[in-house]
Amino acid sequence: MKGVVFTEFLDMVEQRFSADLVDDIIVDAALPHGGAFTAVGTYPFNEMVALVTALSRRSGMAPEVLIHAFGQYLFGRFYVLYPHFITASPDTMHLVAHIEKVIHLEVRKLYPDAELPAFMVESQTATRLCVVYQSPRCLWQLAVGLIDGALAHYGESGQVTVRQELLHSDGSRVRFILERQ
Ligand code: HEM
Missing domain, CATH: 3.90.1520.10 (H-NOX domain)
Structure with a gap:
């Protein structure tokens, strides 16, 4: 999965929740690179699954609700970026x-x-x-x-x-x- 999807996902979490929660879910997801994504990089899809699962646990919101909300947010970002x-x-x-x-x-x-x-x-x-x-x-x-x-x-x-x-x-x-x- 392209890094741009990860960087936008973490930006959404920071805006809608908090910067602390971004740090928390990166720790929970136990990512090998410590969550240092670059927009042009490519990362395993299971890292996104781990981040969404961590956010769901910490926020109490269902993964599908979070993924849908991310889609709405991402469209606005695609409009800015492309x-x-x-x-x-x-x-x-x-x-x-x-x-x-x-x-x-x-x-x-x-x-x-x-x-x-x-x-x-x-x-x-x-x-x-x-x-x-x-x-x-x-x-x-x-x-x-x-x-x-x-x-x-x-x-x-x-x-x-x-x-x-x-x-x-x-x-x-x-x-x-x-x-x-
Ligand atoms: C309503 C319009 C769109 C829909 C429904 C859509 C749908 C999707 C979905 C569901 C994915 C996730 C990958 C998967 O499901 O296998 C994806 C990935 C992606 N889409 Fe779209 N897309 C739309 C418009 C756009 C636009 C306007 C761009 C602008 C450049 C874009 C760029 C991308 C990129 C960069 C990825 C990530 C690919 C990767 O992770 O390797 N999409 N799209």
Whole structure:
């Protein structure tokens, strides 16, 4: 996982909780490098799992709630760090429909070792987009948080629903419906 995801995660914890809690979860997670992440580095995904687990234990909030909140926060940060990826889309539906073939494709050019999910568009109308998320990292709550962050960014009222029938129960393959109101 790219270092930028770790540095943004720790910044969110500092802003929403405290700098002390950042230190605490780094100790709890027993990271080999003591939590010294660089944005351009690449780190094992299990280090993110350890940090989220530590934050969940210390805050009493469920990991999925924390991951969703991180997605909302991260979208705002992506807009600051990589504005052109976002300004190229006029609205959330266009953006989400272009994650796989445009946005993450460009991300891969910047970071050839990025571990990115697949987003397959199944169907699209003017008001409804159906996409399937697939990734061995099972971060679909992060995806929902990012999409909610995009809706807030564009000032749109819309809703993401995760279909009842998770295609894979571990969350490695999930179908979303984005509806614009
Ligand atoms: C609503 C739009 C977006 C969604 C739903 C989305 C979804 C995701 C998810 C779920 C991941 C975690 C990896 C995984 O699940 O396997 C991820 C990783 C990532 N995405 Fe996106 N993304 C979006 C937009 C963007 C934008 C605008 C950028 C800007 C550059 C971006 C850059 C990245 C980067 C750098 C990673 C980390 C890759 C790694 O850890 O190696 N994404 N994305």
